Amino acid sequence: MDPQAILNQAVVSLNGIGGQTVSRLEKLDIRQVGDLIFHLPLRYEDRTRVQSINQLQPDCTALICARVISTEILNRGRRMLICQVSDETGYLSLRFFHFSAKQANSLSSGTLISCFGEIKDGYSGYEMIHPEYKVIRQLDDCITSDTLTAIYPLTEGLRQASIRKAVQQALRLYNDNPDSLPDLLPTSLLSRFQYPGLNAALNTLHTPAPGVSENTLLNSQNPALKRLAFEEFIAHQLSQKQSKSLDKHWQAPVLKSTQPQVQQFLKSLGFSLTHAQQRVIEEIKADCASNSPMSRLIQGDVGSGKTVVSAYAALLALSSQQQVAIMAPTELLAEQHLSNFSLWFNSFNTKIIFLTGQLKGKKRQQALEAIADGSVGIIIGTHALFQDAVTFARLGLVVIDEQHRFGVNQRMALRDKGQQKNSKPHQLIMTATPIPRTLAMLNYADLDISIIDELPPGRIPVVTRAISSERRSEVIAKINNWVQQGRQTYWVCTLIEESEVLQCEAAEKTAAQLAEILPNVRIGLVHGRMKSADKDQVMQAFKQHKLDLLVATTVIEVGVDVPNAGLMIIENPERLGLSQLHQLRGRVGRGSDDSFCLLMYQSPLSKTAGERLNILRETSDGFIIAEKDLELRGPGEMMGTRQTGQMQFKIADLERDTDLLDQVTEAVNIIQQQYPKNIQPLIKRWLGTTTKYAEV
Ligand code: ADP
Numbered sequence: 001m002d003p004q005a006i007l008n009q010a011v012v013s014l015n016g017i018g019g020q021t022v023s024r025l026e027k028l029d030i031r032q033v034g035d036l037i038f039h040l041p042l043r044y045e046d047r048t049r050v051q052s053i054n055q056l057q058p059d060c061t062a063l064i065c066a067r068v069i070s071t072e073i074l075n076r077g078r079r080m081l082i083c084q085v086s087d088e089t090g091y092l093s094l095r096f097f098h099f100s101a102k103q104a105n106s107l108s109s110g111t112l113i114s115c116f117g118e119i120k121d122g123y124s125g126y127e128m129i130h131p132e133y134k135v136i137r138q139l140d141d142c143i144t145s146d147t148l149t150a151i152y153p154l155t156e157g158l159r160q161a162s163i164r165k166a167v168q169q170a171l172r173l174y175n176d177n178p179d180s181l182p183d184l185l186p187t188s189l190l191s192r193f194q195y196p197g198l199n200a201a202l203n204t205l206h207t208p209a210p211g212v213s214e215n216t217l218l219n220s221q222n223p224a225l226k227r228l229a230f231e232e233f234i235a236h237q238l239s240q241k242q243s244k245s246l247d248k249h250w251q252a253p254v255l256k257s258t259q260p261q262v263q264q265f266l267k268s269l270g271f272s273l274t275h276a277q278q279r280v281i282e283e284i285k286a287d288c289a290s291n292s293p294m295s296r297l298i299q300g301d302v303g304s305g306k307t308v309v310s311a312y313a314a315l316l317a318l319s320s321q322q323q324v325a326i327m328a329p330t331e332l333l334a335e336q337h338l339s340n341f342s343l344w345f346n347s348f349n350t351k352i353i354f355l356t357g358q359l360k361g362k363k364r365q366q367a368l369e370a371i372a373d374g375s376v377g378i379i380i381g382t383h384a385l386f387q388d389a390v391t392f393a394r395l396g397l398v399v400i401d402e403q404h405r406f407g408v409n410q411r412m413a414l415r416d417k418g419q420q421k422n423s424k425p426h427q428l429i430m431t432a433t434p435i436p437r438t439l440a441m442l443n444y445a446d447l448d449i450s451i452i453d454e455l456p457p458g459r460i461p462v463v464t465r466a467i468s469s470e471r472r473s474e475v476i477a478k479i480n481n482w483v484q485q486g487r488q489t490y491w492v493c494t495l496i497e498e499s500e501v502l503q504c505e506a507a508e509k510t511a512a513q514l515a516e517i518l519p520n521v522r523i524g525l526v527h528g529r530m531k532s533a534d535k536d537q538v539m540q541a542f543k544q545h546k547l548d549l550l551v552a553t554t555v556i557e558v559g560v561d562v563p564n565a566g567l568m569i570i571e572n573p574e575r576l577g578l579s580q581l582h583q584l585r586g587r588v589g590r591g592s593d594d595s596f597c598l599l600m601y602q603s604p605l606s607k608t609a610g611e612r613l614n615i616l617r618e619t620s621d622g623f624i625i626a627e628k629d630l631e632l633r634g635p636g637e638m639m640g641t642r643q644t645g646q647m648q649f650k651i652a653d654l655e656r657d658t659d660l661l662d663q664v665t666e667a668v669n670i671i672q673q674q675y676p677k678n679i680q681p682l683i684k685r686w687l688g689t690t691t692k693y694a695e696v
């Protein structure tokens with residue numbers, strides 16, 4: 001058999017792995033034998049030695065050997081079996097809530113047992129709750145293992161013993177056939193960075209040698225773990241670089257405009273472009289003037305004026321008789337673009353179409369036809385743009401707004417739609433979430449990056465204050481005043497991101513409370529569990545000033561321009577990342593009047609939390625805030641769940657392994673230059689079949 005095929009076998013080929021286990025493993029993304037090898041332990045248990053009771057530490061696991069002193073069934077609100085045991089050094093209780101009569105009998109006084117479990121500090125001294133135990137005849141029967149016992153991540157219904165057995169079999173197959181999993185990092189590279197070989201690293205992690213301590217293994221500097229993370233990062237960066245170089249094989253329409261057209265466009269704006277906008281436009285012009293597709297990411301703070309830059313790109317396309325598709329993550333944002341583009345291209349003889357999921361029946365049919373026959377130049381919409389029914393006559397430019405709301409595959413799918421023979425459209429991607437350079441290297445290596453680091457003139461910075469929630473009633477009084485003056489307000493409820501349900505409930509409750517206290521204020525509510533049509537309706541009403549106060553969850557983070565809303569209250573800001581707070585705050589300060597952001601924290605505020613909020617008070621530069629956020633919280637958290645969603649790593653952890661990133665770039669260059677044969681296998685190993693766009 002081809003050695004590589006050994007690990008490509010389905011897991012069902014292993015002993016003791018059948019139907020149900022197969023589907024449970026699948027939930028962990030484990031399908032082939034080789035996948036088991038990369039399923040690393042979460043932690044380890046030490047069953048290599050018997051510990052004496054007087055040396056036990058609470059919250060640690062331990063193997064002990066002891067004799068039963070007494071066993072009784074108690075009924076203290078809940079029936080339980082309590083078993084007192086002792087070795088020569090001390091006493092310990094074992095507590096069981098689920099037990100059979102047979103079990104109770106087997107633990108009669110004088111019985112010798114070996115027992116493994118976690119030590120808890122109970123009412124009457126140390127105890128183990130539901131330990132694993134075995135009745136033994138003599139002390140020598142107390143079996144210890146040679147290595148630390150690996151504890152693997154599980155999924156519901158999957159037993160630790162089953163997965164451990166499966167991993168052990170997989171590992172044996174691999175060790176017997178080392179060629180089945182070749183080391184894709186050249187030895188020279190490994191020795192340069194002092195990493196172990198693949199086989200050594202994997203064996204260390206699954207079956208640590210006797211004497212290796214658990215702490216060493218779980219230490220974030222463990223070279224075995226680092227090596228695997230290193231390889232994974234390398235594979236990701238290679239894959240991105242590859243899709244960038246694959247772009248070079250494609251043609252793209254040359255997009256150019258004439259001087260009169262440019263003048264006409266600039267005149268319609270009603271403002272002059274900032275230096276930063278002009279600089280980025282020059283970069284785009286250079287890209288579009290070449291016949292290979294542009295892939296450019298524009299990063300610019302909220303309100304920095306990215307839209308008009310994308311409109312300039314649209315002008316280039318329209319002047320060259322090409323269509324432009326602009327995709328936004330919400331209907332409301334798409335509508336905002338529609339109104340801007342309609343204004344800016346009003347004097348051009350160009351048809352603009354709005355395509356969202358809402359568009360139905362005959363109107364939709366007509367829209368689709370106009371897109372397909374080329375009679376419409378600008379197509380603005382939501383996800384609806386990459387539905388199967390949409391075909392473009394000649395798509396020359398794709399603009400994707402608020403990129404972090406879309407996955408890589410979505411943005412590629414839209415571009416594929418514009419594919420004509422050997423040509424692809426140019427692509428412009430916009431995001432308000434600043435991405436520190438190190439992270440961009442890993443996640444956006446396939447894109448060129450432009451930065452708009454200047455706000456349009458005349459913006460008055462948002463006055464930001466931190467205020468204790470004990471002063472809630474003062475804050476509410478301020479809202480009342482504010483609304484009396486005809487201005488509008490946001491109230492943002494936050495909770496830990498994991499629980500959207502709770503977050504929505506909190507918003508509902510707050511809206512109800514505020515309605516009671518402020519009977520004369522028109523209050524609206526938006527949260528993530530509402531249908532998007534309903535959400536848009538409320539946002540629309542707020543925009544049209546039919547509402548004075550909008551209570552919202554963090555769903556309003558992306559988007560809307562309501563210049564009259566100049567006051568924002570953010571509840572529990574200490575729970576959010578700085579970048580996210582900054583994004584939220586970007587909703588206000590869009591008009592020319594004073595605006596305020598009140599960060600209403602729960603006191604007492606910890607020292608670090610206070611420092612973090614201070615950063616927001618001191619600066620309104622999204623890039624500085626992002627760097628600080630990275631420093632204070634690490635990349636994993638900073639990027640938020642939505643963004644890390646695009647960066648799914650099996651083993652690497654952006655937070656733990658940030659220090660690797662410089663090495664990774666160096667290694668990637670070496671591999672590209674000296675070991676190009678390893679590129680495909682590396683990408684395949686770590687990105688598998690999930691990234692269709694990474695493959696040739
Ligand atoms: P974002 O970068 O957050 O998408 P927008 O493109 O929505 O920002 O721009 C925010 C506001 O600033 C819009 O009302 C836009 O018309 C306006 N704007 C953009 N560029 C300029 C400029 N150079 N001078 C004045 N106003 C501008």
Ligand code: MG
Binds near residue numbers: 306
């Ligand atoms: Mg925008």
